[in-house]
Amino acid sequence: MKNKSILILLSMIFIVVMKNQSFAKNIFGGKETVVIQTSAICGECKSRIESALLELKGVSNAKLNLKDKKVTVTYDSTKVSVAEIKTAISKAGYDADDVKADATAYQNLPACCKKGGHD
Numbered sequence: 001m002k003n004k005s006i007l008i009l010l011s012m013i014f015i016v017v018m019k020n021q022s023f024a025k026n027i028f029g030g031k032e033t034v035v036i037q038t039s040a041i042c043g044e045c046k047s048r049i050e051s052a053l054l055e056l057k058g059v060s061n062a063k064l065n066l067k068d069k070k071v072t073v074t075y076d077s078t079k080v081s082v083a084e085i086k087t088a089i090s091k092a093g094y095d096a097d098d099v100k101a102d103a104t105a106y107q108n109l110p111a112c113c114k115k116g117g118h119d
Protein backbone atom coordinates (compact mmCIF):
# COMPACT_ATOMS: atom_id res chain seq x y z
CA MET A 1 0.00 0.00 0.00
CA LYS A 2 2.79 2.39 0.96
CA ASN A 3 4.78 1.50 -2.16
CA LYS A 4 1.79 2.25 -4.30
CA SER A 5 1.38 5.80 -2.98
CA ILE A 6 5.11 6.48 -3.48
CA LEU A 7 4.75 5.27 -7.05
CA ILE A 8 1.78 7.55 -7.62
CA LEU A 9 3.66 10.49 -6.11
CA LEU A 10 6.70 9.79 -8.29
CA SER A 11 4.63 9.62 -11.45
CA MET A 12 2.91 12.87 -10.52
CA ILE A 13 6.28 14.57 -10.08
CA PHE A 14 7.36 13.09 -13.39
CA ILE A 15 4.29 14.47 -15.16
CA VAL A 16 4.83 17.95 -13.67
CA VAL A 17 8.48 17.98 -14.74
CA MET A 18 7.62 16.85 -18.27
CA LYS A 19 4.92 19.50 -18.58
CA ASN A 20 7.30 22.22 -17.47
CA GLN A 21 9.88 21.09 -20.01
CA SER A 22 7.50 21.47 -22.93
CA PHE A 23 6.35 24.77 -21.46
CA ALA A 24 9.94 26.02 -21.36
CA LYS A 25 10.51 24.77 -24.87
CA ASN A 26 7.54 26.75 -26.13
CA ILE A 27 8.93 29.95 -24.68
CA PHE A 28 12.68 29.59 -25.09
CA GLY A 29 12.87 26.71 -27.52
CA GLY A 30 14.20 27.23 -30.98
CA LYS A 31 15.86 30.53 -30.17
CA GLU A 32 18.88 30.93 -32.39
CA THR A 33 21.23 33.61 -33.64
CA VAL A 34 22.48 34.14 -37.17
CA VAL A 35 24.96 36.68 -38.55
CA ILE A 36 24.29 37.83 -42.12
CA GLN A 37 26.51 39.98 -44.33
CA THR A 38 24.50 42.86 -45.81
CA SER A 39 25.23 45.75 -48.18
CA ALA A 40 24.15 48.47 -45.74
CA ILE A 41 25.93 51.81 -46.07
CA CYS A 42 24.63 54.35 -43.57
CA GLY A 43 22.51 54.69 -40.46
CA GLU A 44 19.39 54.94 -42.60
CA CYS A 45 20.22 51.56 -44.14
CA LYS A 46 20.78 50.17 -40.66
CA SER A 47 17.35 51.18 -39.39
CA ARG A 48 15.69 50.13 -42.65
CA ILE A 49 17.11 46.62 -42.37
CA GLU A 50 16.56 46.31 -38.63
CA SER A 51 12.91 47.37 -38.79
CA ALA A 52 12.26 45.08 -41.79
CA LEU A 53 13.62 42.17 -39.76
CA LEU A 54 11.73 43.05 -36.58
CA GLU A 55 8.49 42.98 -38.60
CA LEU A 56 9.08 39.28 -39.25
CA LYS A 57 7.21 36.91 -36.99
CA GLY A 58 9.70 35.03 -34.85
CA VAL A 59 12.47 37.64 -34.98
CA SER A 60 13.09 39.02 -31.51
CA ASN A 61 16.21 41.09 -32.12
CA ALA A 62 18.17 42.55 -35.03
CA LYS A 63 21.34 44.60 -34.66
CA LEU A 64 23.34 45.83 -37.62
CA ASN A 65 26.96 46.80 -37.21
CA LEU A 66 27.83 49.46 -39.78
CA LYS A 67 31.57 48.78 -39.46
CA ASP A 68 31.37 45.32 -41.02
CA LYS A 69 27.77 45.65 -42.35
CA LYS A 70 26.83 42.44 -40.63
CA VAL A 71 23.44 42.05 -39.01
CA THR A 72 23.02 39.78 -35.99
CA VAL A 73 19.51 38.35 -35.82
CA THR A 74 17.96 36.52 -32.89
CA TYR A 75 15.07 34.39 -34.09
CA ASP A 76 12.85 31.47 -33.22
CA SER A 77 13.68 28.67 -35.65
CA THR A 78 10.22 27.15 -35.14
CA LYS A 79 8.61 30.33 -36.52
CA VAL A 80 10.99 31.74 -39.12
CA SER A 81 13.84 30.40 -41.26
CA VAL A 82 17.20 31.94 -42.19
CA ALA A 83 16.03 31.94 -45.83
CA GLU A 84 13.00 34.06 -44.87
CA ILE A 85 15.25 36.44 -42.93
CA LYS A 86 17.52 36.85 -45.97
CA THR A 87 14.51 37.41 -48.22
CA ALA A 88 13.29 40.19 -45.92
CA ILE A 89 16.70 41.91 -46.18
CA SER A 90 16.63 41.50 -49.97
CA LYS A 91 13.11 42.97 -50.14
CA ALA A 92 14.38 45.94 -48.13
CA GLY A 93 16.86 46.55 -50.98
CA TYR A 94 20.04 44.98 -49.63
CA ASP A 95 22.20 41.93 -50.25
CA ALA A 96 22.03 39.22 -47.60
CA ASP A 97 24.99 36.85 -47.90
CA ASP A 98 24.42 34.97 -51.18
CA VAL A 99 20.93 36.46 -51.69
CA LYS A 100 21.11 39.54 -53.90
CA ALA A 101 19.05 42.64 -53.20
CA ASP A 102 15.58 42.71 -54.77
CA ALA A 103 16.03 44.85 -57.91
CA THR A 104 12.86 46.94 -57.44
CA ALA A 105 13.51 47.56 -53.75
CA TYR A 106 17.10 48.54 -54.52
CA GLN A 107 15.95 51.03 -57.19
CA ASN A 108 13.61 52.63 -54.66
CA LEU A 109 16.40 53.27 -52.15
CA PRO A 110 17.59 56.85 -51.74
CA ALA A 111 20.69 57.54 -53.88
CA CYS A 112 22.96 57.72 -50.83
CA CYS A 113 21.94 54.23 -49.77
CA LYS A 114 22.83 52.63 -53.10
CA LYS A 115 26.19 50.91 -53.51
CA GLY A 116 28.90 53.51 -53.82
CA GLY A 117 26.44 56.23 -52.73
CA HIS A 118 28.95 57.56 -50.23
CA ASP A 119 32.06 57.16 -52.41
Ligand SMILES: [Cu+2]
Pocket residue numbers: 040041042043044045046112113114
Ligand atom coordinates in the same frame (compact mmCIF):
# COMPACT_ATOMS: atom_id res chain seq x y z
CU1 LIG B 1 21.75 54.26 -46.29
